[in-house]
Amino acid sequence: MAAEVGQFALILAFVLAMVQTVTPLWGAHRGDPVLMALGRTAxxxxxxxxxLAFGCLAASYLLCDFSVALVAAHSHTLQPAVYRFAAxxxxxxxxxxLWVLIxxxxxxxxxxxxxTLRETLQARVLGVQGLIGVAFLGFLIFTSNPFLRLDPAPLEGTELNPLLQDPGLVMHPPMLYMGYVGFSVSFAFAIAALIEGRVDAAWARWVRxxxxxAWAPLTAGITLGSCWSYYVLGWGGWWFWDPVENASxxxxxxxxxxxxxxxxxxxxGALVTWTILLCILTFSLSLVGTFLVRSGILTSVHAFAVDPQRGIYILGIIALTTGVALALFGWRSPQLKTGALFAPLSREGGITLxxxxxxxxxxxxxLGTFSPVFVEILRGDKISVGPPYYARTFAPLAIPLLLIxxxxxxxxxxxxxxxxxxxxLRVPAGIAAAVLLVALVTVGWRMMLTAGALALAAWLVAGALAILGRRWWAxxxxxxxxIRATPIALYGLVMAHAGLGLLTLGIASVTAxxxxxxxxxxxxxxxxxxxxxxxxxxxxxxxxxNYxxxxxxxxxxxxxxxxxxxSERRMYASSQTQTTIAGIHVSPAGNFYVSVGDVQDGGGVVVRLWDHPLIMWIWVGGFTMALGGLVSLSDRRLRLGAPSRVMVRSPAAATTAAAE
Amino acid sequence: MKRLLAFAPAAIFVLVLVGFAVGLRRDPTLLPSMMIGKPVPAFNLPPVRPSDALSGRGGLATDQLSGEPVMLNVFASWCVACRVEHPMLMRLKEQGVTIHGLDWKDEPADGAGWLAERGDPYARVGNDRTGRAGIDLGVSGVPETFVIDRKGRVRYRHVGAISVEDWNRKLEPLLARLRAES
Incomplete structure (x- = not known):
């Protein structure tokens, strides 16, 4: 029963998404408030x-309705309820x-x-959102229907991939998708701005x-994924430059x-065209992330079942959304008013850099992710790109960025x-110099790079705290x-930048x-x-x-x-797969990691031991950054976003603006 | 000029898109037709296991791949999906399946460490540090597994980790068939 309701709800949503596309766009074009209101309702x-559709699928999973093909393929009566839900x-x-739901x-x-948004702008944003909805609901209904029935229904299902039966994985995909899909909003805003041919202060205040x-959950999602691969996969690593990791x-x-x-x-009011282009590209890359996992174009451990037809459909969606967006960009962006000028040495200049x-x-x-595809097309050669490529190209760009x-x-x-x-910046610079000196003395000249990285971490954390220090000192x-007048968004900024420092600390120590x-x-x-x-x-x-x-x-x-x-080596009987559960002693100073392999003939067992100094700070840093994003988001000024309320500037607000 | 420049992102995007479309049409699981039924390209690879080096048993050479139908598994210590595949190979070894290993684009010491730590499913194993032998075979990535018949000809190529299903449906029946061939 639930499956049919879900199916029906999905089809209704598909039709409503079409209404959501057509009426507000047409209404905005004609200036018809009734049509625009209809768009909102749709x-x-x-x-x-x-x-409702998502609820129906979740209920089928929880109730172990194996007559639904999808449930039969990914659930099992012995699977704990929380993993039945996460399945x-x-x-x-x-x-x-889930993607469509978000x-x-x-x-x-x-x-x-x-x-509070200008009505035509809101209507156009909704229209573009509706169009994306139509594309993905269509994809879901026509190529990947989740509610297909099985007849006769099996008595027992095949369980969810055991690697995915983990608390970290319950939250990882929703977080990631909140990020991916969240960028659709800024994308829709960009398209709406291009259609209208104007970008004003209200637009900017709304997009941020x-x-x-989108950014805060994406950050948390990536961090969670890294955490999960560390403790579940039993490889002792935290980032593998796997194509799917790169896609996020x-x-x-x-x-x-x-x-x-x-x-x-x-x-x-500066960087108008550039920001629009970034809105488009960010969402396109989110789509590529979705596409990559499903197309079979690159091989990866994360991949779902390879199905070229689905790949072609998503490729079509990418082609259409990004293609139309970029063509619109080419056509309309020269007409956008370019913004204010600024000196090279200024906040604007810094952000441009x-x-x-x-x-x-x-x-x-x-390039690293897709070059295998392109090189093969151009030269017929097969190449593989591994961590050495990223060590040579990523770090030399990331380090100067962290420095500035x-x-x-x-x-x-x-x-x-x-x-x-x-x-x-003399205080943070002094702290960083002191750290460099101490590090050089303790680890020696030969580990100069590590000492430098530790100083960089200190520079980032101290530099972030100095933002507050400067304001409070003044x-x-x-x-x-x-302190009371300090805007909440400023704490968010400090947390995000300090998080970057903690991340650097973790990466540097583990690497060395x-x-x-x-x-x-x-x-x-x-x-x-x-x-x-x-x-x-x-x-x-x-x-x-179940194991x-x-x-x-x-x-x-x-x-x-x-x-x-x-530490355990688990064998899941119903899917015939093995997983390793590592034993990890976590402490701020470092983790001690034990994982066991198979039992050998003589009764012995292969044991792998790792010492990971300060590794925890990688994830603490990641989550601190995500939290910083949320803290910023909770700032009243951002949430309201109504132009009228910011126009009235109190002296306090003016100093705030100057200090940020 | 500015107008033209504004279309640059769109132009670049079209190029990327064409690349994706071509890449998608190319089914990565199909062996380039020229390799099917052809003899395994000639190679003579140095050993990976220190014991093979000491005993003078050597690594893996083309002429060792004929006689009985065998599987040739291409792996590397840096390869993530190989870690997923490895337990399956160990189980196949227990069942008495002969698997030879080609340690692709890898340092011999790393390959040896991999085998020591996780277990060694291979009958013979050779190190292909430059990746030359792998490229001759048409390897597009690791893991990849070739099924080779009595006469040393490539009969099947499997891309990606071997799952229980792949084994039951494709590889085991194929090996049985090849064994029945005279």
């Missing part, structure tokens, strides 16, 4: 039906439904919260919160550029003086009031000091590794709800100890 109704988006069809909810968000609303990194990098350029547009680096980084990742990032928030808008800028006469050891152990064996002694206490079989495992229990003494760790 948007909200469409969201309602997509939510809703564990398949290709289900994840596309799209519809964002669309409804624009319809509901966009009341939506970019933030590219929109993130361009989204970060967009976040900054939109700020310039909002404050100074930041954007150049970020765009170059995105291009690097793009503390300068940005310290620069004044319009123009600035170098001498003053340097003076403003208002120290009435410190309480100064990671060590590992592989050996065969028997119960009772002891081994010394990285300042610790590890004893294999016991080795035996254990039984889980069997052999479990190794270890006792670790010495540095940070004593503590116990267990």
């Amino acid at each position: 948007t909200i109704l469409q969201a309602g039906f997509v939510i 809703t988006w564990g398949s290709h069809e289900g994840s596309m439904l 799209l519809a909810v964002y669309g409804a968000g624009v319809a509901i919260f966009g009341r 919160p939506w970019v933030l609303a 990194l590219m929109p993130w990098i361009l989204g970060t550029a967009l976040l900054h350029s939109a700020l310039v547009l909002e404050r100074r 930041n954007n150049l680096f970020l765009t170059a980084l995105a291009a690097t990742v793009f 990032s503390p300068f940005g928030p310290m620069l004044n808008w319009k123009r600035d003086e170098l001498a003053r800028l340097v003076r403003r 208002g120290r006469a009435e410190l309480g009031r100064t 000091w990671e060590s590992d050891k592989v050996l065969t152990m028997h119960p009772g064996d002891k081994v010394a590794f990285a300042g610790r002694t590890l004893t294999l206490d016991a080795l035996g079989p254990v039984e889980g709800p 069997q495992a052999h479990q190794a229990r270890f006792l670790i003494e010495g540095r940070g100890g004593p503590y116990k760790l267990t």
